[in-house]
Amino acid sequence: MPQRPQMRGSSPNLVLCLIVIAWLTAIAPPARTQTTTIRDDTGATLRLTTPARRIVSLAPGATEMLFAAGAGDRVLATVTGSDEPEAAKKIERIGDANALVFDRLITLKPDAVVVWKDLTNKLIIDSLVNKLKLNVYYVSVRMLDDIPHSVLRLGVLAGTSAIAESAARSMELKIAALPKKVSFNRRPxxxxxxxxxxxxxxxxxxxxxxxxxxxxxxxxxxxxxxxxxxxxxxxxxxxxxxxxxxxxxxxxxxxxxxxxxxxxxxxxxxxxxxxxxxxxxxxxxxxxxxxxxxxxxxxxxxxxxx
Structure with missing residues (x-):
């Protein structure tokens, strides 16, 4: 009776090695999820595994900045007064600077909640951070020159840096065209x-x-x-x-x-x-x-x- 030809390269040792490799792969711990550290206007950091896709903005100025940064389509909800740009008027309202519908906020499952340092009610911020354990991102602006920098950082948060950089450059040119300081030819x-x-x-x-x-x-x-x-x-x-x-x-x-x-x-x-x-x-x-x-x-x- 003719013998069945053996598969080339096959051997008991090779089969055993393949079994061991498969077993080790099965019991190996899952790969660690890569996180990105994002720094807000106050210098505080938050860690996200991906750019924020679901954002709630609790300040009209922050909402406008998010649109400028190319992240307007990521904003799920905002507050009263968020009327700029025109598209912002269509976004759901869940409160204002002093009151918030927390039940609705929870159902939205935001990746990040953008608040305005010193303007958003501190009790609201405390609830977001300490009770709901949400990712809170702070915007803080005190000079016109700060606005383009805030837009740049929001672009990093949302993963839209290319759009944010272009918008920030345009803002910087506008600011450069404004008077720099008080003219001393006349009394302020x-x-x-x-x-x-x-x-x-x-x-x-x-x-x-x-x-x-x-x-x-x-x-x-x-x-x-x-x-x-x-x-x-x-x-x-x-x-x-x-x-x-x-x-x-x-x-x-x-x-x-x-x-x-x-x-x-x-x-x-x-x-x-x-x-x-x-x-x-x-x-x-x-x-x-x-x-x-x-x-x-x-x-x-x-x-x-x-």
Whole structure:
């Protein structure tokens, strides 16, 4: 009877080796998941295995920055006031700076929640970090020059760096075209920038408004307060005696505020009829469009007698 030919290269030892290799592969521990460390505007870090695909933004300025960074389609939900760009208006709202629908946030399962340092309510942030254990990314901007840098970092968060870099370069060119500082040919105007009436909210040094005012030849009278939007006392405003009161409000609201200021003619701004309406919300949102709002602010202040 003819013998069956053996397979070339086959041997009991080879078969045994293959069995051992297969067994070792089966019991080997799984490969470690690669993580990326991402640094936010405050220097804090968070670790993600992939770029953030599911983002919730809890600040209008941050929402605008995410769109500029090419990550607008990653934003699942945001807060009241996130109206720029136009596409942001279609995003679901789950609260505002002081209140949040946490049940809805949980169901969205975000990879990262973007908050604004010192503007988003601290109790909300505490719940996000300590109770829900979510990845919290902080945005913090106090100068116009900070905005393009924030956009760049958000591009890293979302994995859209190429788009973010292009947008940041465009912003830097716009900022470079703005005045750099107060002109010393004229005395800087002392400005009280009014955000709300009861209580009286204004802007402190941790806000882009004072930087914009400086570029327009003016000075924020509360630049000595290291906070974005502090509450101030009326008597202290009288002591600081501003040349101009800029009311950041719609025309009808500003009309009511102006009528109240009219009762205090000892304030220079009131006596000289320089209680003015400033309706451009782009500046107080502190997103990329704040840069575009500066020329209009300068034009308005240039008309004030000195």
């Amino acid at each position: 105007l002392d400005v009280f920038f009014m955000i709300w009436d009861v209580p009286l909210y204004t802007v402190g040094s941790r806000n882009v408004v004072p930087d914009a005012l400086r570029r327009c030849g003016a000075r924020n009278i509360y630049d000595d307060i290291d906070f974005p939007s502090p509450i101030v006392e009326f008597e202290d405003i009288k002591k600081r005696n501003p040349d101009v009161i800029l009311m950041a409000a719609p025309p009808i609201t500003a009309r009511d505020w102006r009528e109240r200021w009219a009762r205090f003619p000892s304030i220079k701004a009131v006596a000289n009829k320089q209680v003015l309406t400033y309706s451009d919300v782009r500046l107080t949102r502190m997103g990329p469009s704040a840069i575009d709002a500066v020329p209009g602010l300068c034009q308005q202040l240039d008309r004030v007698p000195r």
